[in-house]
Amino acid sequence: MDIDGLGDRFVDALVEFDMVHTPADLYGLTVESFVRMKALADERDGSTPETVKQGKVATKWAENLVASIEASKKSTLPRFLFALGIMHIGESTAKTLATWLGSLAVVRRTPAPVLRVLPDIGDEVATSIAAFFEQEGNEKVVDALLAAGITFADEGAPSPKLRDRLGLDVLLDAAKVPKLGPKSTALLAKTYASVQELVSAGEHNWIIAGVPSAAAANLWAYISDPTNYRKLVNDYADMAWLLDQLPAASATALPLEGHTYVITGTMETLKRDDATERLESLGAKVAGSVSKKTTAVFAGEAAGSKLDKAKELGVPVHTEADLLALLAEHGAAP
DNA sequence: AATGGCTGATGGCCAAAGAT
DNA sequence: ATCTTTGGCCATCAGCCATT
Numbered sequence A: 001m002d003i004d005g006l007g008d009r010f011v012d013a014l015v016e017f018d019m020v021h022t023p024a025d026l027y028g029l030t031v032e033s034f035v036r037m038k039a040l041a042d043e044r045d046g047s048t049p050e051t052v053k054q055g056k057v058a059t060k061w062a063e064n065l066v067a068s069i070e071a072s073k074k075s076t077l078p079r080f081l082f083a084l085g086i087m088h089i090g091e092s093t094a095k096t097l098a099t100w101l102g103s104l105a106v107v108r109r110t111p112a113p114v115l116r117v118l119p120d121i122g123d124e125v126a127t128s129i130a131a132f133f134e135q136e137g138n139e140k141v142v143d144a145l146l147a148a149g150i151t152f153a154d155e156g157a158p159s160p161k162l163r164d165r166l167g168l169d170v171l172l173d174a175a176k177v178p179k180l181g182p183k184s185t186a187l188l189a190k191t192y193a194s195v196q197e198l199v200s201a202g203e204h205n206w207i208i209a210g211v212p213s214a215a216a217a218n219l220w221a222y223i224s225d226p227t228n229y230r231k232l233v234n235d236y237a238d239m240a241w242l243l244d245q246l247p248a249a250s251a252t253a254l255p256l257e258g259h260t261y262v263i264t265g266t267m268e269t270l271k272r273d274d275a276t277e278r279l280e281s282l283g284a285k286v287a288g289s290v291s292k293k294t295t296a297v298f299a300g301e302a303a304g305s306k307l308d309k310a311k312e313l314g315v316p317v318h319t320e321a322d323l324l325a326l327l328a329e330h331g332a333a334p
Numbered sequence B: 001a002a003t004g005g006c007t008g009a010t011g012g013c014c015a016a017a018g019a020t
Numbered sequence C: 001a002t003c004t005t006t007g008g009c010c011a012t013c014a015g016c017c018a019t020t
Helices: A008-016 A023-028 A031-045 A060-071 A077-083 A091-101 A104-109 A123-134 A136-147 A168-175 A182-191 A195-209 A213-224 A226-245 A272-281 A305-313 A320-329
Strands: A260-264 A285-287 A296-299
Touching: A008 A031, A023 A136, A031 A060, A077 A091, A077 A104, A091 A104, A104 A123, A104 A136, A104 A226, A123 A136, A168 A182, A168 A195, A168 A226, A182 A195, A195 A213, A195 A226, A213 A226, A260 A272, A260 A305, A272 A285, A272 A320, A296 A305, A296 A320
Parallel strands: A260 A285, A260 A296
Antiparallel strands: none
């Protein structure tokens, strides 16, 4: 959960001494817990300080830790998703999930085929996320963390842009039925409004609608398997639920939408995180590596290999002053 | 302990070639 | 004609190192 001052050392010790079994247990720790943990660790290492032997126990550090833990209850959705340690979910993908889906409740309930429509999320990553939230143990951990008082400052509605991307074809594409390609799934999604309609129409009508007979036969075989059918129905229900949450289409596009920037070196007036946040608030993406697709690189002091690469690829290189000007132009100046 | 940078491995995306 | 595979490129992830 990104708690200041709580590193691997302490966490390992807390687990070793049976004081913490799940992440949520951290929120039940007190100053006394940490002092006891430290005493046990010192005893094990034979490194009990003289002052402690004399009966003086330092507690300031433990007080700081407890305060840090308390402070970490006020989290953000991207940070929380990242902290869950889901395979293939780093900072960037966590942010994608948060901006597109809006809330933890939605993220938890979004089936893999639907996750696949988000940018930079394909088969592997979508499966990994859905599998994580399907595991009972993980469900419990997440619930326990929420019960411990974790809140998110930035939850909201899912992106209305999802409306265009979702449909029955999304589920059919994910099923990977042989011979059933994007043309056929798009056709079926246009013709039938739900899984029930699709099934009751039947193979014969699919062919009449224009689906190649081999593809139709494969799809019929796929749907005839009760496991597949149930999954299709469940996923469709979850997708419909998600569509229900979508707000009316958004107002205007953000000014820097579609642009990718890279920041390298040290900035004088802006911290890197701050600069990133401001650019993202304008719709830009801030990436970690330079390619031809990069809009521009903002280089501060002591820029290294990224600057070289930008020059090599002919990507525009700008200064910190340019960055400030760009932010000011769109009303996001510091 | 935290921050930032670097890098190898891997997933995602796109377009063109190949297969049915 | 549509589906499937392939290959190239890009971005992220995850682990490591140096610095402070």
